[in-house]
Amino acid sequence: MLPLKVRDFSVKLQNRVIIEHADFEVKKGEIVHLIGHNGAGKSTLLRGMIGLVPSKGEVRVSGENPRSIEGRKNFVYVPDEPALYEDLTLQEHVHYVAALYEKPEQPILDWLERFHLTERLKDFPSTHSRGMRQKLSLSLALGLNLPLTLLDEPYNALDQAAQEALSHGIRDAAQQGTGVLLSAHQTATTEILQAQVARVQDGVVSRSL
Numbered sequence: 001m002l003p004l005k006v007r008d009f010s011v012k013l014q015n016r017v018i019i020e021h022a023d024f025e026v027k028k029g030e031i032v033h034l035i036g037h038n039g040a041g042k043s044t045l046l047r048g049m050i051g052l053v054p055s056k057g058e059v060r061v062s063g064e065n066p067r068s069i070e071g072r073k074n075f076v077y078v079p080d081e082p083a084l085y086e087d088l089t090l091q092e093h094v095h096y097v098a099a100l101y102e103k104p105e106q107p108i109l110d111w112l113e114r115f116h117l118t119e120r121l122k123d124f125p126s127t128h129s130r131g132m133r134q135k136l137s138l139s140l141a142l143g144l145n146l147p148l149t150l151l152d153e154p155y156n157a158l159d160q161a162a163q164e165a166l167s168h169g170i171r172d173a174a175q176q177g178t179g180v181l182l183s184a185h186q187t188a189t190t191e192i193l194q195a196q197v198a199r200v201q202d203g204v205v206s207r208s209l
């Protein structure tokens with residue numbers, strides 16, 4: 001079953017076509033790098049696919065509609081601005097997210113270890129820097145090892161060491177079978193991740209084979 005299948009998918013915002021008739025896939029264990037200039041529609045494509053903005057067409061995540069209860073269990077989406085629970089500590093985030101997806105906590109804790117956040121588990125995220133919040137947000141998502149991981153500009157706000165840790169971790173996650181679709185402006189990302197490319201331009205999504 002494909003982690004992601006998109007067919008004849010379009011998004012219009014305020015009467016303007018942002019994505020038109022997109023057809024593409026992400027296979028098991030594949031990393032796909034979404035590229036395109038500012039305003040090309042990368043975030044809108046990701047948001048539309050999971051129902052955060054209205055769209056037309058077919059999206060299947062491991063064969064399920066991502067908006068259905070079953071479908072929601074198959075993917076995780078990390079927005080470009082971390083969305084965290086300000087009244088939960090880091091440890092409580094780990095408990096909550098693992099319980100919600102019925103997954104073990106240890107892989108999430110392993111990600112926090114990669115990012116050197118293990119000694120800050122009792123902190124509330126509001127006391128953390130932008131980069132630290134990004135690291136928590138990414139750990140909670142990538143530690144779930146779901147069939148599909150969607151990452152919108154995951155490298156933003158990360159220092160060099162954290163960017164390298166993230167790249168290694170994404171490659172490990174893909175080797176274990178997760179399909180990853182991520183947007184990033186750095187062209188080096190494609191090579192570092194040994195990723196396929198999907199370009200968003202003038203509403204068209206074109207994927208390398």
Ligand SMILES: Nc1ncnc2c1ncn2[C@@H]1O[C@H](COP(=O)(O)OP(=O)(O)OP(=O)(O)O)[C@@H](O)[C@H]1O
Nearest residue numbers: 013014018036037038039040041042043044045200
């Ligand atoms: N809520 C909205 N209402 C109307 N238009 C929107 C909305 N959100 C985004 N857009 C428009 O959709 C287009 C695509 O924006 P989007 O944020 O998807 O681009 P992007 O490729 O992710 O850009 P960036 O690289 O700057 O993050 C832009 O022209 C933007 O103005």
